[in-house]
Amino acid sequence: MKTLALKTLLHDWRRYAPAVVAVAFSGLLVLLQGAVILGIFSLSSLYVTRSSADLWVGFPGVQSIDLGRPIAAQAEMFIWMNPHVKRVEPFLWGSGQWRTERRGMVNVYIVGVDAADDAMALDDVLTPGLRARLRAPGAVLVDAGDIGKLGLQVGDTAEINGQRVRVVGATRGLRALGGVNVIASLATTRELDPMAGPGGDVAYFIARTDDPKAAPAVAADLNRTGRARGFEAMTDDRFAARTTRYWLVESGAGAAFVFGSITAVLVALVITSQTLAAAVAASLKEFAALRALGFSMGALRGIVVAQAAWVGVAGVALAGVLTVALVAAARSQGVPVVLSGGMMSATGALVVVVALVSGAFALRRVATADPATLLL
Structure with a gap:
């Protein structure tokens, strides 16, 4: 037949x-x-997927990376107590109003990352040269695809929340979903938006383990402590999936x-x-x-x-x-x-x-x- x-x-x-x-x-x-x-x-989870951290520690139940709420700085101590953890970094997420003479006002997210050459945050994107530029006071990076929205070029200056910043470089492939993301060092982010890390608190701690396969077990161990301390640990792939799912469903x-x-x-x-x-x-x-x-x-x-x-x-x-x-x-x-x-x-x-x-x-x-x- x-x-x-x-x-x-x-x-x-x-x-x-x-x-x-x-x-x-x-x-x-x-x-x-x-x-x-x-x-x-x-795109909403790019800041997770393009970082080399195995773990993300944030506020309990956080649904998306851009919805992070401050967690106590003391959470870092509990992360270090796990013997499998080999590196920990703060990760800040703030917001602000970008102003230029040509474009006017644009609402932006401010992403605060460690500017060290061997940092985990966005290490798939940020070269040592870009990180070195970020260490200058008031230095920021924007994505090449968002330069037109902001009405400037690399080397120009603008204001965020009334404070002057200089665009010292452009990234590629980090366009935001429904907005504009601006990358800055941890110190610059705290200056531009004090609510991004009030009193030393942070939006997230990111961590690397000695073996990525041990990350789920480390997250489970941290969560037993985190329930009473106000933080939740997630593997990078789980947090990325949660962020994408939130935008997919909520939109x-x-x-x-x-x-x-x-x-x-x-x-x-x-x-x-x-x-x-x-x-x-x-x-x-x-x-x-x-x-x-x-x-x-x-x-x-x-x-x-x-x-x-x-x-x-x-x-x-x-x-x-x-x-x-x-x-x-x-x-x-x-x-x-x-x-x-x-x-x-x-x-x-x-x-x-x-x-x-x-x-x-x-x-x-x-x-x-x-x-x-x-x-x-």
């Missing part, structure tokens, strides 16, 4: 091409929607993605089922001839289902080629996309299921394949 179905598809490929295109583009739409949405909201983008995916699947289902039904109707004489040769109705239905399965496989192949091309084009233009093997496998399975369900809707036409029509 599978061989006969494949030969039929190859012979009459023009009849089945619309079905292949429909299921392919439904899968493509679902996959790219998910990849772009996750890519956009992964409503998750619901929009589900609605868009359901719409794409329904459209593909209608088009594919109608295409397969039309193809079966056009092949009724062939099916009637098979009935006359002794094929059972179940065998004929098996051919239709096999055709639907092959349509699904072809749709997966076409969607895969288009996805690779479009993702490459998106990344070349700096569009953030997150694409995983699990997402592609799930979408491929969805495409095949859509094709099979469409084939099931077309089965009723097979029942009209009567050998007596060959005599007409």
Whole structure:
């Protein structure tokens, strides 16, 4: 049945091409929607994923890195008490109003990091040269993609919360989600926004362990103490996932993605089922001839289902080629996309299921394949 179905598809490929295109583009739409949405909201966790810390210690229940609340400086002592911890750094998160003569006022987040050459915070982005520049009083960094929003160039001066700052460099790939992030040293951040670290408190402590595999156990150990001391420890990947999930759910983008995916699947289902039904109707004489040769109705239905399965496989192949091309084009233009093997496998399975369900809707036409029509 599978061989006969494949030969039929190859012979009459023009009849089945619309079905292949429909299921392919439904899968493509679902996959790219998910990849772009996750890519956009992964920007919210860049400050976690582009740092080399194994642990993030913040206020209990913090949902996103930008929602950090101050925790007591004494939390650092409890972190150091764990024998697996080898390095600890403060990490500040403040806010302010950026003012320039050309642009006016822009609300910004102020990210305070350790400016040491071997610091963990953003070590995937900040070169020793940039860190050295940050050690100057009032020095800040902005992302190259946000320079236009701020109305200046590297080397220019501006004001944050009424205090003068100088842009000493630009980063790449650290654009903020829904705002502008400004990177400064710990000392500069405390000067620009005293509420970012009142009385020596910090938004987070980040830590590195002697073995990254031990990080979950270290976090669990710290949390037994943290419940009574007002802090919570998380592994870096857990905190990054929590931050992305918060933005995805709270923004409503998750619901929009589900609605868009359901719409794409329904459209593909209608088009594919109608295409397969039309193809079966056009092949009724062939099916009637098979009935006359002794094929059972179940065998004929098996051919239709096999055709639907092959349509699904072809749709997966076409969607895969288009996805690779479009993702490459998106990344070349700096569009953030997150694409995983699990997402592609799930979408491929969805495409095949859509094709099979469409084939099931077309089965009723097979029942009209009567050998007596060959005599007409």
